[in-house]
Amino acid sequence: MFERHGATTVPSGQQETIITYQLDDRVLVDRFTESSMRHFAESVLRALGANDEEARINADGVVTASLWWHPGQGQGFEKLFRYARRMRNGGIRPDASMRWVREGVATALLDAGKGLGYVAARRAMDRAIEMAGAAGVAMVAVRHSNHFGIAGYHARRAAEAGLIGIAMTNAGAEMAPWGSARPVLGTNPWGIAVPRGDGRDPIILDMALTQSGKGMMRWLQRAGLAMPDHWALTPDGARTTDPQAAMDGPMLPIGDYKGYGLSLVTDILTGVLTGSLFGGQVFQDDLDYDVAHTMIAVSTDAFMPRARFEERLEALIAEVLTAPPIDPDRRVQLPGEAEQRRARRRLQRGVPVDRKTVAGLRELAADLGVAFSLRPVQDAG
């Protein structure tokens, strides 16, 4: 049933890319205009109690995820159901009163008051950007928050302001300490964004600290493909290439024990340092995830003139991008390049939403008394 994947010719990350690229074809989708998606998401969030600013920020987050990634990957419009459920059960407080509990020269701590994670993280990054403008570097953390969405989205905020941004969060336990099979640490994703000159897309690295994710394992399983043996363990801690056998086991960290260390340190820089939950406790109680995030912004101006930084950055990028590809049809790409190119294409041709999600959104809209205002894109032919 499971064959060893073609490991000698297809690097596992490329295999992953190939599979995710096929999602558009495998899932039945409808395509909507980006503006109608933004408007609809805002209406839904407002109906759930979010104020205008919260609705705008959170809608931007799920629209961006839908632009960057594939329907069914779990970060796009399908996330609205979870937000709705938790805004209704009190796990997420709309119109939350967030407050700054500590403020230093180049650091600050925001208490998110169980508010929307996208909103809290955005405010923290904005504060870090402002502080780094004066201090050169700043680190702003958030406690008592919720799922913050895409790490790379928050890092990009800094790049849009011309700074280097780093965003990280803790998350529910899916990774075991190295040598154990008991999940204690989260995938604890990092986003790092670097601004480029002349209106070019920023570099956006967005990565969980696990080698892969359960969603990707499910795709391989359905496709009858084996997975690389460094993705996940069985619940007993055995290596396996069978996605099914590892579905209830721990995800393996990037770089084996290295990713374990990085995830541990991330939990310290977020959960431990802020006063939120950490380890196996965070993200467990549907009524109180109590997540923590940490944002770092770096002003390149503190180190060299802007024009010189941009020139040097482009020299490095040119060296990277001209490295000859192993597969002549797949040139080297920058982190975030595929996502941003995909986003531009979808802005023109419509943003795919899988039909199951669309049906659910119709129900949700009816339930909330909100007009179902997603506008399909006419196929330009």
Added chain:
Amino acid sequence: MFERHGATTVPSGQQETIITYQLDDRVLVDRFTESSMRHFAESVLRALGANDEEARINADGVVTASLWWHPGQGQGFEKLFRYARRMRNGGIRPDASMRWVREGVATALLDAGKGLGYVAARRAMDRAIEMAGAAGVAMVAVRHSNHFGIAGYHARRAAEAGLIGIAMTNAGAEMAPWGSARPVLGTNPWGIAVPRGDGRDPIILDMALTQSGKGMMRWLQRAGLAMPDHWALTPDGARTTDPQAAMDGPMLPIGDYKGYGLSLVTDILTGVLTGSLFGGQVFQDDLDYDVAHTMIAVSTDAFMPRARFEERLEALIAEVLTAPPIDPDRRVQLPGEAEQRRARRRLQRGVPVDRKTVAGLRELAADLGVAFSLRPVQDAG
């Protein structure tokens, strides 16, 4: 000749550990007192032109490496030969005039003037610690430097001062951009250290951004063992489990494309941002490596009272350390725990130096007119 390693039972990182633990037995070593090694290294460095402070710091670095790691892993006393060669050919300038070229509120840039990397990095971290004491966080970078030794060593400096420390450097090209087989980026190691209360050893994560290293591949090769297929590629870009076939190919990054992104971003935060070399150019010219480092220090006091941070940190550590081990004989460890335990044992029982290195050090001492003052430890039996 090469068998697939027992991937279903032995996680590759543990295999690595087993192999490195065997190095002490495989290599013929002599054991010396730590104090005599420190004194000897200082004498050698002074004879090569280093001033007292430089000799003290750089000796501490190579002694620490000898305490933490295994003879033959390349970072310990055997590094003295390279320092000697390059201090003689002008690649490293002893008694270098280092100068602060930029100073902000929470950032600074040190021009190392081709001086010793250990010394430049130490000064940068000390400055970051000082600045973070006032600003909460600080980032201090170094340009025109040399090999800085152990990333975790520099991070530990912050932990010793009670702060969280991050140290990173760029390095010679050994990693290809994802999808290519041409090395353009370095292993670009990171060290992250977190202080613990009550005199406990800090957490010290020390990791290159490649899955493994050429040295480890050579050990597997000599032992007739296969390597995991995500360690390195052949020069043509094919996956392989044969260490020999990949010896001239690129090392693979941790987490596949994720580690590529992290290495790229590290080169931006070090080489690009400081004015040093980057990409395929850094570390190539024996007369001018032109390496860059970046140090970040975070004061936990900026986020919560010290006692509370320590209490919360110990709660997370307890959760991690009590996760049941897959192999009952191998309990879960913290990053840096094995190294620091090994160091304590060696302080008592002597520090191993392989005999080939000892012979070379005798020659070097004679050549420099320095007494060969390494004092063997009498086996306590």
